[in-house]
Amino acid sequence: xxxxxxxxxxxxxxxxxxxxxxxxxxxxxxxxxxxxxxxxxxxxxxxxxxxxxxxxxxxxxxxxxxxxxxxxxxxxxxxxxxxxxxxxxxxxxxxxxxxxxxxxxxxxxxxxxxxxxxxxxxxxxxxxxxxxxxxxxxxxxxxxxxxxxxxxxxxxxxxxxxxxxxxxxxxxxxxxxxxxxxxxxxxxxxxxxxxxxxxxxxxxxxxxxxxxxxxxxxxxxxxxxxxxxxxxxxxxxxxxxxxxxxxxxxxxxxxxxxxxxxxxxxxxxxxxxxxxxxxxxxxxxxxxxxxxxxxxxxxxxxxxxxxxxxxxxxxxxxxxxxxxxxxxxxxxxxxxxxxxxxxxxxxxxxxxxxxxxxxxxxxxxxxxxxxxxxxxxxxxxxxxxxxxxxxxxxxxxxxxxxxxxxxxxxxxxxxxxxxxxxxxxxxxxxxxxxxxxxxxxxxxxxxxxxxxxxxxxxxxxxxxxxxxxxxx
RNA sequence: GCUCCCUUCGUCUAGAGGCCUAGGACACGGCCCUCUCAAGGCUGGAACACGAGUUCGAAUCUCGUAGGGAGCGCCA
Numbered sequence: 001x002x003x004x005x006x007x008x009x010x011x012x013x014x015x016x017x018x019x020x021x022x023x024x025x026x027x028x029x030x031x032x033x034x035x036x037x038x039x040x041x042x043x044x045x046x047x048x049x050x051x052x053x054x055x056x057x058x059x060x061x062x063x064x065x066x067x068x069x070x071x072x073x074x075x076x077x078x079x080x081x082x083x084x085x086x087x088x089x090x091x092x093x094x095x096x097x098x099x100x101x102x103x104x105x106x107x108x109x110x111x112x113x114x115x116x117x118x119x120x121x122x123x124x125x126x127x128x129x130x131x132x133x134x135x136x137x138x139x140x141x142x143x144x145x146x147x148x149x150x151x152x153x154x155x156x157x158x159x160x161x162x163x164x165x166x167x168x169x170x171x172x173x174x175x176x177x178x179x180x181x182x183x184x185x186x187x188x189x190x191x192x193x194x195x196x197x198x199x200x201x202x203x204x205x206x207x208x209x210x211x212x213x214x215x216x217x218x219x220x221x222x223x224x225x226x227x228x229x230x231x232x233x234x235x236x237x238x239x240x241x242x243x244x245x246x247x248x249x250x251x252x253x254x255x256x257x258x259x260x261x262x263x264x265x266x267x268x269x270x271x272x273x274x275x276x277x278x279x280x281x282x283x284x285x286x287x288x289x290x291x292x293x294x295x296x297x298x299x300x301x302x303x304x305x306x307x308x309x310x311x312x313x314x315x316x317x318x319x320x321x322x323x324x325x326x327x328x329x330x331x332x333x334x335x336x337x338x339x340x341x342x343x344x345x346x347x348x349x350x351x352x353x354x355x356x357x358x359x360x361x362x363x364x365x366x367x368x369x370x371x372x373x374x375x376x377x378x379x380x381x382x383x384x385x386x387x388x389x390x391x392x393x394x395x396x397x398x399x400x401x402x403x404x405x406x407x408x409x410x411x412x413x414x415x416x417x418x419x420x421x422x423x424x425x426x427x428x429x430x431x432x433x434x435x436x437x438x439x440x441x442x443x444x445x446x447x448x449x450x451x452x453x454x455x456x457x458x459x460x461x462x463x464x465x466x467x468x469x470x471x472x
Numbered sequence: 473g474c475u476c477c478c479u480u481c482g483u484c485u486a487g488a489g490g491c492c493u494a495g496g497a498c499a500c501g502g503c504c505c506u507c508u509c510a511a512g513g514c515u516g517g518a519a520c521a522c523g524a525g526u527u528c529g530a531a532u533c534u535c536g537u538a539g540g541g542a543g544c545g546c547c548a
Contacts, residue, residue, distance in 0.1 A: 061548075196546055227543065
């Protein structure tokens with residue numbers, strides 16, 4: 001490991017003249033925390049070295065691709081603040097490019113047509129698995145001679161194109177995160193580079209595009225680590241430059257399983273709609289599988305400064321909402337009064353005067369993480385009807401009607417705590433608690449003084465009077 | 473099944489053979505502040521998966537064991 005870390009600085013510095021990273025999602029679903037983190041890391045790496053960040057849409061699978069996800073992608077990335085320097089490129093528009101390289105591979109006889117049907121392949125896979133062997137392509141079409149190929153073509157059987165994986169080859173490379181890697185080509189079956197319908201398959205298009213787009217560093221999920229030898233094989237066969245790969249640990253949920261819907265809100269859209277700030281989300285992502293000596297809420301430029309390849313974690317990272325909540329809290333507390341007003345504007349009543357709204361915000365801000373949390377207090381303070389919970393009712397009754405009558409009479413144009421206190425002749429909890437109970441319907445909540453300042457005087461009087469008359 | 477990856481407080485992590493009596497952050501407990509809840513301040517408990525080996529010395533290096541994960545797709 002010490003070797004790995006020492007080498008890392010070297011690797012990055014060597015290529016720092018031209019650091020190009022990319023984010024290459026497939027638009028078949030909403031952007032997930034895991035994808036978002038990969039995007040963030042790549043973006044940070046490019047920015048940290050004055051390089052470029054490329055966006056490429058991997059939409060070769062026509063069945064799964066949905067246009068709305070392509071749009072959502074742009075929305076999510078922009079929301080996070082990750083601007084791309086090039087793209088978006090769309091693989092569905094690059095068939096002509098791929099064709100050239102297929103041709104090249106065919107000329108070099110490094111690929112061969114495969115006429116096996118999905119059914120045959122599936123059968124073969126099952127039987128291998130059942131026999132306790134790795135489910136690899138059996139090589140049925142690997143050694144077809146030209147005559148046999150012509151015969152099958154004549155039968156109008158369409159073919160996919162398979163890469164002929166060389167035998168007995170040791171494949172070594174340096175992973176940016178995991179260090180030296182060592183694979184044997186014999187463990188890899190011949191894989192498809194072009195589907196029967198003529199579209200390019202992932203192992204091929206993904207690798208070829210990285211090379212063609214001059215991508216120097218690929219940070220991606222660890223699930224790609226054991227696929228990397230395949231992609232290197234393709235690039236080497238084509239004489240194309242091979243990028244440096246770094247495989248980032250997977251993101252898991254509280255149960256240790258890969259992050260998915262059942263772990264609650266984990267798509268960027270859900271998080272955004274729940275009211276989380278993109279700053280909070282970025283800070284959380286920055287610290288999942290990546291460590292930093294900085295414990296405070298960082299801006300994106302600060303993250304660029306603090307991002308270190310050598311601080312990438314090799315073990316899976318568990319996403320914990322409590323951590324997201326922490327960053328959200330930091331963010332809320334860092335809000336200026338104007339920013340806080342803008343943030344809470346959607347939950348505040350229309351046409352609320354300046355003084356009342358700022359009192360409300362002052363009262364409620366230390367208690368809220370999401371606008372939704374503030375909405376509850378908005379209804380209590382500005383809403384018509386108020387429901388009282390039992391402990392509050394009891395506290396109000398115990399205070400007695402005289403207390404509330406005195407208090408209500410002390411309310412003039414504005415309700416003011418010290419005037420009320422003087423009028424009732426009480427202080428401390430004996431004063432505050434019944435007042436809080438009568439005004440908010442509950443015994444707990446934000447500081448009473450600003451709440452009172454936020455509430456219309458007429459409403460304060462009404463609520464107090466209720467208990468002066470004896471509420472049933 | 474084969475190949476590869478991983479394992480430090482509950483969680484995110486620091487850790488490059490002696491700076492480790494293992495540090496920080498979140499969460500949790502306590503105290504302070506306080507009309508309450510929060511917020512804030514102070515403070516406490518809490519981890520090197522296990523077993524061998526190398527070494528004067530191992531969280532760190534080696535081997536093994538256990539457990540977890542990924543890949544082996546005409547998905548990406």
